[in-house]
Amino acid sequence: MIQQDFLSEQFAEHRDRLHAVALRMLRSPSDAEDAVQEAWLRVSRADTEQIENPAGWLTTIVARVCLNMLESRKARREEPAGALPPEPADHVSVDPQDEALLADSVGVALLVVLDTLTPAERLAFVLHDVFAVSFGEIGTIIDRSPMAARQLASRARRRVQTAAAATDAAHSRKREVIAAFLAASRSGDFDALLALLDPDAATGEVRGAEAVAAFFAGRAQAARPALVDGVPAAVYAHRGLPKAVFTFTVTDGKITSIELDADPDRLRELDIVFLSTNAKDRP
Known part of the structure; x- marks a missing residue:
């Protein structure tokens, strides 16, 4: 005993x-x-x-x-x-x-x-x-x-x-694009959002840069830049707990697609590291 x-x-x-x-x-x-x-x-x-x-x-x-x-x-x-x-x-x-x-x-x-x-x-x-x-x-x-x-x-x-x-170089550029997108989304800067989006950008059922920019303008107030399984992304968290993950596809400096995952079981399996709001900061 x-x-x-x-x-x-x-x-x-x-x-x-x-x-x-x-x-x-x-x-x-x-x-x-x-x-x-x-x-x-x-x-x-x-x-x-x-x-x-x-x-x-x-x-x-x-x-x-x-x-x-x-x-x-x-x-x-x-x-x-x-x-x-x-x-x-x-x-x-x-x-x-x-x-x-x-x-x-x-x-x-x-x-x-x-x-x-x-x-x-x-x-x-x-x-x-x-x-x-x-x-x-x-x-x-x-x-x-x-x-x-x-x-x-x-x-x-x-x-x-x-x-x-x-x-590192590709991830750094992608982080900069995501950080700029989140900042433009929070402030409702439609033109800045449009400048970051590929003309054929899509998110869910929303298609086209103007429609995507309109959809995100004024949103993303609680979303933060993060590394999700080592890849730059954005995460919405409530009281410190991740509630949704936004993954971005970036090609030639332009966002071509944004996908949202809010499934609790999948989120628990992800390795999430929140980053500084300064896109130039290292994780």
Whole structure:
């Protein structure tokens, strides 16, 4: 009973961190909760007498659960999951600055690239660069050496950086267009709205730039710029809770379509990060 009480206390103390690890790994709130619950089942059956670092041990268990879930996803998509990637044969030197969390670029780029990484790369990158887990601990989780874990994280990091360079300019321009559209909508500036819209712009059943501009003029009072699953968008929130998401298609600097999603179940699955009202600010 004493051991069970200790387990419950430790799990409750670290639950927020465990959920954060699972959410970063799986990118689904419901899957993250399932992973945490599965981790608790494993913890409750474990012998903890030799555990010296409960926080690290719990993180390891959640990470292994997430790794299994990621590999199952790949199998369901009929992609060859296979074994974990072999240890890299060649040593790759890593710039010490690259070992740090990728401050500005990691937010958008991580969301863009995360699903394209192998499960092992994803685990190594997220645990090390986001949660500062050592390569020794990561190697234990994936049954690889610390050097191999470092290589996996480095490989993932390079892909994140490449994606950041490729998407940052486009996303920045799209954010500027969305921010300008929201400002014009709030102020009822019909001409400014018209200037931002493609002649064939559409939203729902409304077609044509003039009709769309008229529809949005004077609206969007509570809509805020946001990143939705890493992509610039706008979100209407009430008392801090997202109620509707506006997604924009922007081509050659002009808005061609605006779509509204207010389904509560879908909104709960979205990763929403509100941005500054200044379009030039970084997330």
